[in-house]
Amino acid sequence: MSTEPPETTEDAEPETPATGDEPVGAAETEGTASADTADTADTADGAEAKKLSEAEAELAAQRLERERIERRKAEKQGPVAAGAKLSGKAADLLAAVRAVESGAKPAATVFSEPEPPRRPAPEPVRRPEPVAEPAAPAGPAPESVEAVRGVLAEGGAPEALAPQVAAALGETAEQALRKDPWQLLRVAGVRPEQADGFARALLGAECAPDDERRGRAVTGWLLEQAALAGHTALELPALTAALARQGVPDPDAAVQDTLAEGDALAFQDALDEPGAPAVTNGEADEDGEEERPVRVLVGLERYALAEESLADGLARLINSVPKQDGAAEDWERAASGAGSAAELIRAVAAHGLVLHTGGEASLAEPAALLRAADSLGLRAWAAAHTPVGRDRFAALARGAVEGEAAEGEAARTVATVAGLLSGAEGPGRDADGALDLDLLIVLDAPLLDVETAALLTESLPDGARLVLAGDPGVLWSAGPGRVFADLLAARVCPQLASRRPDPGPLGELVSGIGIGELNQVEAPGKEVVIVPVRDAGEAVHRTVQLVADSVPRAFGVPPEETQVITPGHGGAAGTRALNAALKARLNPGPGRFGGFDPGDRVAYSPAPGRTVPGRVVGADAEGLRLTCAGEDVVVPKERVEQSVRHGWALTAHQAAGGRWPAAVVVLPGDATQALSRPWVYTAFSRADRHLSVVHGVEQALPRAVAEIPAKPRTTRLPALLRPQVPTPA
Structure with missing residues (x-):
């Protein structure tokens, strides 16, 4: 049994039940590729020591989490009668879910067996606390890994999975795996058919398709695959249909068992869209009005709690009056001299949450806002998603682009989102654990997933202002959710579209x-060049030629400032093939350090969905040494194998949030299925001065731009915001 993911295009999101297709869990997608999966603890490396000790921070975080859980339980104490707004299995299912959450016995009409003990659910999102010198995550104990290795060998699974299985299942991984072999699905890259083979080898004749353990495991796996594709939850009919396609005989029972075990949660959201399918009993309520249509959703608890927390935090900002930190005359004076940023400054003066949209040129307006806030004495910070974006915006904030003097605090108040949350960058936190600031401008807002956005909003103090700025045309976040797009569609706060093209x-x-x-655009200075190719081999050859020779000679842009972007890691012209060819030309070497040599350009992923460009310095007993953004x-x-790739060539998701003097976008013939308007928009807009397009997809490119929008994502944020912010702005 092999768990090696198939070679596939990176930007083709895994198909999920929400779109009517079976999820492709082993597909290596941009937001979930092995180079993008690493422990988030590394984001705090190099941070200065903080006041709280690690133990104190953990206790504080646990206390906050207990308070949140108690509040959540208190809100859901009211009974939910079967059939209140739903009919049939959906109504009974919701009643059972609420009964399980409150600790009561599940409804007899849904569960025929006594309620099993509820296992601890995945840890929900917690407000970050600064800690002193966070330790590296401890791996599983060697004896636990060896025990798991024996079970894997017995079941015919690759023994190399032992560390991952031990980390996923904990100290009792061996016993858990023997008791429920389908728990192997909790390891990234393992598919149901592989787990089935493992279970047959361990259980023999006891292994059956209708085993409830299989139903629960496949349900959880489907929800994980949906999260990889950007969904925060799945509609119940889509989930049960996907379970049926995976050979689960009774999908409804599998969902019910999963909910009873606490591995997932169910929700009902009201539908306001005209023509939306009603899931009601068709009867009128006490006032004579028919019940509003609702949809039943099932999702993993970590994303459900994150989305609820995000909605609460955004509603707090929208409904609260911003802190009085400047006279109205002062704000107006700052706006009157800000040119195109005047409208943004006036909106921020009066509102706690403001959305700002536009392309690269529009960043001058948030930069002017940052300078204006600095002049008014506000504690204002901006946060970008990448070091490249941070450094570019810092130059704008200094006024360098507009020819202004590099004065004021604005130049020193730009951080990365990860650095801000970890405490490695930014203003630090106050006594209550909130960020010590009055205004936060988040750039590249479409890249925010629900968990990161929830952490940011939870971290803002009362009375603070939040500005989300970004280009709505780029790819959405690598993680679950579509926060910026949901907020734009909900129209719950002021949103300003920049007029700066x-x-x-x-x-x-x-x-x-x-x-x-x-x-077709006029490019007298060869700002845009199309390079047609016949096959993938020619695409690789012409790409190397462009990066190493043509672009440096014609535009004076060295190879280290030219970024190659391609749809996938795999394939004959994916990042692996392109990086191998570029390394052979630009920095040849034997790859002594796990395939890397000093001087290699790399893409380092300290956490899922985050990519930091860097360069290899060397290696020693501690590991591979890199320099990333000057650190x-x-x-x-x-x-190293999981979190570091060569970085001459990236995927569009990895490149999002960055911008380079020159970009070479490679479109091999096997990439047609990965192309969409957001993908092309993101890839082409990474170039600052010159764009070369190595074109091998013929009419698939204009067709993708004209006809293929972003894949829909199932999220709950608009429905959660609606009752908390009743009057649209």
Whole structure:
């Protein structure tokens, strides 16, 4: 049994039940590729020591979490009668779920067996606390790994999975795996058919398709695959249909067992869309009005709690009056001299949450806001998703682009989102654990997933202002959710569209793509060059030629400032093939350090969905040594394979949030299924001065721009916000 993921395009999100297709769990997608999966503890490496000790921080976090759980239980104490707003199995299911959550016995009409003991659910999102010198995550005990290795060998599974299985299942991994072999599905990359083979080898004749353990495990696996594709929950009919396609004989019972075990939660959200399918009993309520249509959703607890926390935090910002931190005359004076940023400054003066949309040129307006806030004496910070984005915005905040003097605090008040949350960058936290600031501007807002967005909003003090700024045309977050798009659609706060277009032929090209048009633009300075190719081999050859020779000679852009972008890691012209060819040309070497040599350009992923560009410095007993955005990073040798890739070529999701003087976008013939308007928009807009397109997809490119929008994602944020913010802005 092999768990090696198939070679596939990175930006083709895994198909999920929400779109009517079976999820492809082993597909290596951009947001979930092995190079993008690493422990988030590394984001705090190098942070200065904070006041709280690690133990004190953990206790404080536990206390906050207990308070949240108690509040959540108190809110759901009211009984939910079967059939109140639903009919049939859906009504009974919701009643049972609420009964399980409150600790009562599940409804007899749903569960025929006594309620099994509820296992601890995955840890929900917690408000981050600064800690002193966070320790590296401890791996599983060697004896536990060896015990798991024996079970895997007995079941015919690769023994190399032992560390991952031990980490996923804990100290009792061996016993858990023998008791329930389908728990193997909790390891990334394992598919149901592989877990079935493992279970047959261990259980023999006792292994059956209708085993309730299999139903629970496959249900959890489907929800995980949906999260990888960006969904925070799945509609109940889509989930049961997907279970049926996976050979689960009784999908409804499998969902019920999963809910009873606490491995997932169910919700009902009201539907306001005209023509939405009603899931009601068809009867009128006491006032003579028919019940509103609702939908039943099932999701993993970690994402459900994150989305609920995010909705609460956003509602707090929207409904609260911003802190009085400047006279109205002072705000107006700052706005009157800010040009195109005047409207943004006035909106921020009066509201706790403001959305700002636009392309690269529009960043001058948040930069002007940051400078204005600095002049008013506010504690204002901006946060970008990548070090590249941080450094570019810091230059704008200094006024360097507009020719202003590099004065004021604005130049020193730009951080990365990860650094801000970990405490490695930013203003630090006050006595209550909130960020010590009055205004936060988050750039690249479409890249926010629900968990990161929830952490940010939870971390803001009362009376603070939040500005989410970004280009709505780019790819959504690598993690679950579509926070920025949901907020734009909900219209619950002021949203300002910048009128500053991106200049030149590149700006004209990208603007056309944003509205579904792939136009031919006049490029007298060869700002845009199309390089047609016949096959993947020629695509690789021409890419290396462009990066190493043509672009440096014609535009003076060295290879280290040219970024190659391609749809996938696999394939004949994916990142692996391109990086191998580029390394052979630009930095040849034997790859002594796990395939890397000093001087290699790399993409380091300290956490899922995050990519930091860097360069290899060397290696020693501690691990691979990198320099990333001017900081020294040591990647332990056991994590190098998972979190470090060569970085001359990236996928569009990895490149999102960054911008380079030159970009070479490679479109091999096998990439047609991965192309969409957001993908093309994101890839083409990474170039600052020059864009080369190595074109091998013929009419698939204009068709993708004109006809293929972003894949829909199932989220709950609009429904959660609606009752808390009743009057749209």
